[in-house]
Structure formats: C-alpha cells, structure tokens
Amino acid sequence: MRIGLAGVGRIGSFHAKTLRQHPEVKSMVLADADPARARHVADSLGVDAVARTEDLFSTARIDALVIATATDAHASLIVEGARAGLPVFCEKPVAIDAAQTRGVLRRIESARAPVHIGFQRRFDSGYMAARDAVRAGSLGWVHTLRACTLDAAPPPAEYVPTSGGIFRDCSVHDFDILRWVTGREVVEVYAVGQNRGADFFRAAGDADATGTLLTLDDGAIALVSATRYNAAGHDVRLEVLGSKDSLAVGLDDRLPLRSVEAGVTFPSGKPYTLFLDRFHDAYVRELAAFVDVAAGRRESPCSVEDALASLLIAEACEVSRRERRPVRVSEVTV
Ligand SMILES: NC(=O)c1ccc[n+]([C@@H]2O[C@H](COP(=O)([O-])OP(=O)(O)OC[C@H]3O[C@@H](n4cnc5c(N)ncnc54)[C@H](O)[C@@H]3O)[C@@H](O)[C@H]2O)c1
Known part of the structure; x- marks a missing residue:
C-alpha cells in the first residue's frame, strides 16, 4: 500500500514514523506547506518521495490519504480525498465548528471511500x-x-x-x-x-x-x-x-x-x-486500524458523524x- 501523508508537524511526523514501520505500507509520499519540513522528515525516516499537497490527488498515485495538517486544511483535504475515492484518515477535528463539519458530511455523501477521524483514545x-x-x-x-x-x-x-x-x-x-x-x-x-x-x-x-x-x-x-x-x-x-x-x-x-x-x-x-507519551500505543493501533480500513478489512472505527456528535x-x-x-x-x- 502507498500512503500519502499531508502535514508533518508534531503529530504528523509521529504518524509518518508509525506508518513507515507498518509491514503493509510499502511506500509513502510526504507533503507539507513547508516543503523543507517534508524533506527533513522524509530524509530522517528514509522515505524517498515528497510532493506538494495538491499533487497527492494526482501524480503521487497513492492508495490512501492521512491528514495531519493544521486544522483549517482538514475539511477541504477530506472532501478532496474522499471524492478521489481514497480511504482517508484525518486527525481530529474535521473542521473548527459544527456548521463546517456538516458541510463536509454533505460534500462526501455520495463518495464511497471510508473516512476515519483520529480520536485515538x-x-x-x-x-x-x-x-x-x-x-x-x-x-x-x-x-x-x-x-x-x-x-x-x-x-x-x-x-x-x-x-x-x-x-x-x-x-x-x-x-x-x-x-x-x-x-x-x-x-x-x-x-x-x-x-x-x-x-x-x-x-x-x-x-x-x-x-x-x-x-x-x-x-x-x-x-x-x-x-x-x-x-x-x-x-x-x-x-x-x-x-x-x-x-x-x-x-x-x-x-x-x-x-x-x-x-x-x-x-x-x-x-x-x-x-505523545500518554497515548503512544493508542496512536500506533489507531493507524494499524486505518491500514485495515484502507485495505477494506473493516469499517471506519470513528466516522465524521461521530466527530460531529x-x-x-x-x-x-x-x-x-x-x-x-x-x-x-x-x-x-x-
Ligand atoms: N488526536 C490527538 O491527540 C491530536 C494531538 C495533536 C494534534 N492533533 C491535531 O493534529 C493536527 C496537527 O497538529 P500538530 O500539533 O501536529 O500541529 P503542527 O503545527 O505541529 O503541524 C501542522 C503541520 O501542518 C502543515 N500544514 C498546514 N497547512 C497545510 C496544508 N494545507 N498542507 C500541508 N501541510 C500543511 C504545517 O506546515 C505543519 O508542518 C491539528 O488539527 C490538531 O488538532 C490531534
């Protein structure tokens, strides 16, 4: 499986490391609004591909998308990923308020790709x-x-x-x-x-x-x-x-x-x-669950509706x- 990861700050770089060690993740593409940060994290993990965030939906040819950007980019990336047919994992929150979260729900209504929101507890x-x-x-x-x-x-x-x-x-x-x-x-x-x-x-x-x-x-x-x-x-x-x-x-x-x-x-x-130390093991299990979601072995364990609630x-x-x-x-x- 080839995973695209947008946002490699505090939590995104931790997720990148976890995914890098997952046996089913054969390759990764990292993107960040700060390209130097994406390159630095890629180099430190031995990931060879970096891309612009928008290229994750086209030339990067990924099988699944992980979003760990700053919150204001979550909603549009979820919608774009799900509409492209990609299984999506996104850190909480879906959006900054309920009105925008409902907007995401409406816009992905007809997309069949699963969306998993990161409530790691x-x-x-x-x-x-x-x-x-x-x-x-x-x-x-x-x-x-x-x-x-x-x-x-x-x-x-x-x-x-x-x-x-x-x-x-x-x-x-x-x-x-x-x-x-x-x-x-x-x-x-x-x-x-x-x-x-x-x-x-x-x-x-x-x-x-x-x-x-x-x-x-x-x-x-x-x-x-x-x-x-x-x-x-x-x-x-x-x-x-x-x-x-x-x-x-x-x-x-x-x-x-x-x-x-x-x-x-x-x-x-x-x-x-x-x-990160309190929930280290939970974050690792959470992303293993997302790999299962992306592989079609299970349904999303935390939906956009759950995040809205x-x-x-x-x-x-x-x-x-x-x-x-x-x-x-x-x-x-x-
Ligand atoms: N589940 C949890 O326990 C938990 C813990 C921490 C953070 N979070 C969530 O994770 C998200 C990231 O938090 P953080 O602490 O890692 O923040 P951070 O500021 O350390 O990292 C965010 C990264 O996203 C990048 N970015 C911003 N907009 C982008 C875009 N459009 N495309 C690509 N990259 C972009 C920034 O350059 C930065 O590197 C937040 O939404 C936060 O709420 C969840």
Missing part, C-alpha cells in the same frame, strides 16, 4: 477495557463517570485563537470517549470556566480551566474537567462508577498525582508529560459557559 487499552466492562454489564448500571484532560503546560499564545477553545480542543476527546465507552448520548451540559493563567486565553474568549456536568440519555451523570495548567504532568483519566463495581482508566504508575497518605508510594513512575457537545458547553445556564445538546443541533 478508542485504541487505548484502558478505554477499550472500560467499554468492554460496561457492555458486558459487569459494573451493573453506571450512575457516574468522571473524566479529565489536564495538560501539563499551556500551548503557545498563537495556537489559542485558532484552537476552537478548550472544549473543542481538549474536552472533545472526553466527550467522544464518554459516548464510545457507554454507548449513550449526552443530552444536556452545564459548563463553567476560569481565567487565572496567561492573558491570551481571556483575550481569545477562551478559558484555561473548565468543569462540565453532563447528563446522559439514560440519566447517568458525567463530570469532565480540563486545564492548561497541570504542572504535575499530562493527566488523562476516566472513572466509571456502577451499581456493582467501579473502574478507572489511566490509574497507572505514571499518573501525575501525589498521594499524601502515610506509607502510600503509588504512583512512583515518571509522570506523563504530553499526549462530540463537537456539538463542545459547542453546547461554549453556550453554557457564556450564558451561565444548562444547555440541551439539541439546542445547538439544529
């Missing part, structure tokens, strides 16, 4: 085990879920105005995984935020720490917290509490949390610092924070 062994336990009924009925995405350090100032805000950028992963683990839909949210870090968050209309209370369609309650200032490390977890049993995802030796109880030494490992929850959170009230997700769905 669906390939993390902990989240997979949690989903299996919920589906098997071993927890009884789930009454409460607690999820968090706590970044160790804030992103650069210039990233924030184009990020879509902390709900769309960070908590969207928690919203996706809540839906995926429980198989339920979120019906209502109440979100609050604070600005006690750098001024550029407030200037962009964003918050630097948030708390969200969500109600699922079976009545279960979820709490999602996010921050850009968790110096202890990159802390991503989920607790699923049920009538018979409870479990935790991410409660391993690298958890960036310190116990103050006498004699307790857990956790004692090196704390996670970034999504979690984005709508994030948009409901934005309205809730701004207007200081609970918001039904159906309010932002129309």
Whole structure:
C-alpha cells in the first residue's frame, strides 16, 4: 500500500514514523506547506518521495490519504480525498465548528471511500477495557463517570485563537470517549470556566480551566474537567462508577498525582508529560486500524458523524459557559 501523508508537524511526523514501520505500507509520499519540513522528515525516516499537497490527488498515485495538517486544511483535504475515492484518515477535528463539519458530511455523501477521524483514545487499552466492562454489564448500571484532560503546560499564545477553545480542543476527546465507552448520548451540559493563567486565553474568549456536568440519555451523570495548567504532568483519566463495581482508566504508575497518605508510594513512575507519551500505543493501533480500513478489512472505527456528535457537545458547553445556564445538546443541533 502507498500512503500519502499531508502535514508533518508534531503529530504528523509521529504518524509518518508509525506508518513507515507498518509491514503493509510499502511506500509513502510526504507533503507539507513547508516543503523543507517534508524533506527533513522524509530524509530522517528514509522515505524517498515528497510532493506538494495538491499533487497527492494526482501524480503521487497513492492508495490512501492521512491528514495531519493544521486544522483549517482538514475539511477541504477530506472532501478532496474522499471524492478521489481514497480511504482517508484525518486527525481530529474535521473542521473548527459544527456548521463546517456538516458541510463536509454533505460534500462526501455520495463518495464511497471510508473516512476515519483520529480520536485515538478508542485504541487505548484502558478505554477499550472500560467499554468492554460496561457492555458486558459487569459494573451493573453506571450512575457516574468522571473524566479529565489536564495538560501539563499551556500551548503557545498563537495556537489559542485558532484552537476552537478548550472544549473543542481538549474536552472533545472526553466527550467522544464518554459516548464510545457507554454507548449513550449526552443530552444536556452545564459548563463553567476560569481565567487565572496567561492573558491570551481571556483575550481569545477562551478559558484555561473548565468543569462540565453532563447528563446522559439514560440519566447517568458525567463530570469532565480540563486545564492548561497541570504542572504535575499530562493527566488523562476516566472513572466509571456502577451499581456493582467501579473502574478507572489511566490509574497507572505514571499518573501525575501525589498521594499524601502515610506509607502510600503509588504512583512512583515518571509522570506523563504530553499526549505523545500518554497515548503512544493508542496512536500506533489507531493507524494499524486505518491500514485495515484502507485495505477494506473493516469499517471506519470513528466516522465524521461521530466527530460531529462530540463537537456539538463542545459547542453546547461554549453556550453554557457564556450564558451561565444548562444547555440541551439539541439546542445547538439544529
Ligand atoms: N488526536 C490527538 O491527540 C491530536 C494531538 C495533536 C494534534 N492533533 C491535531 O493534529 C493536527 C496537527 O497538529 P500538530 O500539533 O501536529 O500541529 P503542527 O503545527 O505541529 O503541524 C501542522 C503541520 O501542518 C502543515 N500544514 C498546514 N497547512 C497545510 C496544508 N494545507 N498542507 C500541508 N501541510 C500543511 C504545517 O506546515 C505543519 O508542518 C491539528 O488539527 C490538531 O488538532 C490531534
């Protein structure tokens, strides 16, 4: 299989390395808006072909497309790839808002090529085990879920105005995984935020720490917290509490949390610092799944419709924070 990869920045260069090591990927073509960066990554991985992004759809003669560009290029590349009949993997998000995401759905409606959106937690062994336990009924009925995405350090100032805000950028992963683990839909949210870090968050209309209370369609309650200032490390977890049993995802030796109880030494490992170390194995499994999708062995494990569903929850959170009230997700769905 010959794979074209657009965007070789932080996550794209990691994906390029993963694909390079996949036994079914026989050749690759790398493209980036910065051609020198594409050449540098290609040279470091022993990939011989680089191209302009637009050439991926013509002269590069690829079998599948991986998109890891900056967010503003995702929508048009998904549409162009799917319309060219290429199986497409695209990093989240599909687009910066729900209106543009719906536009992508309309424009690829008649394309038969599969599109896989990169919500990598669906390939993390902990989240997979949690989903299996919920589906098997071993927890009884789930009454409460607690999820968090706590970044160790804030992103650069210039990233924030184009990020879509902390709900769309960070908590969207928690919203996706809540839906995926429980198989339920979120019906209502109440979100609050604070600005006690750098001024550029407030200037962009964003918050630097948030708390969200969500109600699922079976009545279960979820709490999602996010921050850009968790110096202890990159802390991503989920607790699923049920009538018979409870479990935790991410409660391993690298958890960036310190116990103050006498004699307790857990956790004692090196704390996670970034999504790339926290989810290393999940990213590798995710792209192996995409190779299966591209080879026609499985359906997309995370569709554009899935991405739209979690984005709508994030948009409901934005309205809730701004207007200081609970918001039904159906309010932002129309
Ligand atoms: N799933 C995850 O956990 C996760 C983690 C990080 C980033 N992401 C997503 O991945 C995307 C990339 O993030 P990043 O942190 O690697 O950013 P980055 O800025 O490090 O890299 C983006 C790259 O895309 C290139 N680029 C921009 N427009 C292009 C175009 N039209 N054609 C070709 N190349 C283009 C840039 O030159 C740059 O090299 C973002 O959409 C982000 O939301 C997802």
